[in-house]
Amino acid sequence: MMSVITLQFGQCGNQIGHHLFSVLSQDVLNTNSCYSNESKERWFRNKPDEDKYVARAVLVDTEQKVLTEVRKKNCDIGALWKYDETNIISHNGGGAGNNWAYGHGRKGPQFEEMFMEGVRKEVEKCDRLLATLSLLSSAGGTGSGVGSYLMESYRDEFPTKVLLNALVLPYRSGEVVIQNYNTVLTIANLYDVSDMFVIFENDNLHKMSENLLKNKNTDLHDLNDLIALKIGSLFQPMERSEQSRIHDIICHLIPHPEYKVVTIKSAPHYPKESGVYEASLDWKALVTHMKQTLRVSYLEKEPVFDWETKLPRPTQNLQHSLMQYSPCISNFLVTRGKCESDMKYSLALPLDDNDLYPQWIPKGSRCLHVHQDGRFMDMDKFISLATNNSLVRYSLSNIVEKAWKTYVHKAHLHQYRKFGVGEEDFLESFAKMESVIKSYEELK
Template sequence: MSVVSLQLGQCGNQIGHELFSVISDDSNGPNRKKYKQCSDDRFFYETSAGELVARAVLVDMEPKVISQAIAKASKSGRWRYGDKAHFSQKQGSGNNWANGFCVHGPRHEEAVEDLVRKEIERCDRLAGIFTMMSVAGGTGSGVGTYITQRLRDLYPNSFILNQVTWPYGAGEVIVQNYNSVLTLSHLYQLSDAILVHENDTVHKICSRLMNIKHISISDVNKVIAHQLASVLQPAYTADSPCHYSTNPIGELMSSLVSHPEYKLLSLCNIPQMSSTSLAYSVFNWPGLLKHLRQMLIASARMEEAPTSEVPPAAEEQPEQDVLDRDDIVAVKFSVKAPNMPYITEPGHPKCFPLEIGLTLMANKGPSAPEIIKLLDWQEETDHYIMVMERPFPCMDLLSFKQLLFEMVCRDFPIAEDLYMTAANIWTRPGLSQECCELICDCLQPKPKKRLALEKIHLHDWFKVMD
């Protein structure tokens, strides 16, 4: 079964070209005759001259990016785009979603629909329509949304999978938030599934895992294309262990979209590393699957080695790492001892490993900032995994600061004290304002808001004491 791709706007056309390049390169390896035949039939068609032509339609309101994509594909010598499978104009959409959806879309819908129809008619069997677009600009988001709406009306029984690229959080276009909301609100009603790639996450992959020093848009697009190819290319599945799957989009939908309202998808894959490092690496399926499971448990969007070690002080961390501390957890892997004790907990039918059970009991009741929270856990045959919050910075020494509270107030902090310190409104008769402010700063529930240990002696309270 064949997939018809629709590349919309600058982002969609650049990612689409990288995707077809990855697919072509992968299918031309040694001893891949059967794989190549299945892959070529899915993404390309062959001309009478023996050339492979991508089953794709290129749409943009400016001709520059489309011309570059067509030229690069022809230059590769392995595949090319169709001679008349593209549509462009001289004027763009100006990063205006309404301009693309209400003006350019209706004005050029017949031309685009005709191109898509010709590509679909070339397919013996259609697996679905795959669109690539950005949600931040005008053509990709506005025209892309309108074309998706028209395709849903024309092909109501065909699968439509939208790949959308989410803009950088720092901002690329001043109206990107409006464009993104308008695009998603429409696509959620029209598409069978929406596969989201976040530029910030892909940028981190390029920087931390691919070791790219000067990251370009092309580098980001290559990572996205690699991830897309990993799920769209032919593969053996549980339903077809002896031959390649025939309907990639349909199988993705049946496996991942369990309900019409649950259609936002994200994609994680491993290994992610530079080509030079990959050449000297050895992998096995059990190891890769275990690593993927760890990423799933830790809700990691990119491949990072989980650790339970104490992190360095904030001053030693790169600025980008410090900004991402809210996403970091501590994952602890413990091997089960032969006579490891278990514990029962009221209300639960099964026994827990002692460490997990005690941590769950400690987390019950009012939240205590000095007790690390257990976020998730998983028990296996020979080991168990604990996913816990990871305080930052770890040299905070909250217990020492709680001791300061006990020495000054002559009792332990209760829930009301913790609530008031979190709101910076805690006071106690007989204590100076500087002392109350110091205790509030020390007992903040969020670790990154607490006063660092090495800065306590600089607080105003110590100056007053002097």
């Protein structure tokens, strides 16, 4: 059986990690789902003499706050799982100052030995290591800077293992200015080290939480619930399906190393209290809804509207002449929940349409669909679409443009120079980002 090791970096990474393992454990540990054995083995280790499953995870933070909470939750008597205390790695050094350079140049090296020790121990405890999944935000200093540094160390020691990054992009407004610098440096430095990025945008998640879950006081934990569901629905094993092997998901989604950025669309999301809602939806409506999320406006070729923040509607016909889609490299559709078998095989067909892909993408490598009759998180139906497509360029170029505007005024650069990140490093990172954005722009 094959396993995944999760790496949690900084406040965001560690908070998401806790939500993720809670979702995964809820999904399988107390039910007899068809993939529970495989799933337990994938995410947890279980020693018979221990009372709880132990997450295959290594946690790193430069601050104590989040890890202290994690340690506290580790002692919850009712919990089904916990972290290995020796894999919780922190320093009393007071944060990374929301500065990629400080995290990368100063703090990263301090953590390296303990971190790699933890990772090696986890690798030894896997029958076979399937992939490593790291969780972090790009905007702070620990996840971004320390995380980048440590993933480079990981890559040096394990050059052939699959490395996935789940990366949270900051809110577009209202946060610190240098978040854009940090994001550029993080993505640029991790691009060649990683096999795939799964990008999460706090703005989109926030809207989903407000519009769909009716959370008027949406906070980061609500966003993390959504992130955990998305990651879980994509990476939980599938019953008897070779394609649920993470390696195959990545081979399909990332056919070319220039295009490594994936987002996960998912539905339905609705307030916990209103269980009636889901029953009215059929699979076709959900697939249509997924396709809608790839729409761009006909003239501006920009995203029309974030369809993911709208409720899917019972079966609707798309008016083809008025629609245009953002060009895709590849799509991976996962459906979990009961479905009649004659329908199962044709479900993903709308996502194979010519109008979604540049001509040079062969028909057979467009949309891969895997289906699982068993429920995910006890939901009647759950659909998720991991999509490698041109829409990401809007988010990436928004960040790069803002970073560049600050950069030409030489604002805040001394804070980076102090820790060894100079003009050349910045220019190299900008160039890397520009080339990624350009590749996505050129998809037609």
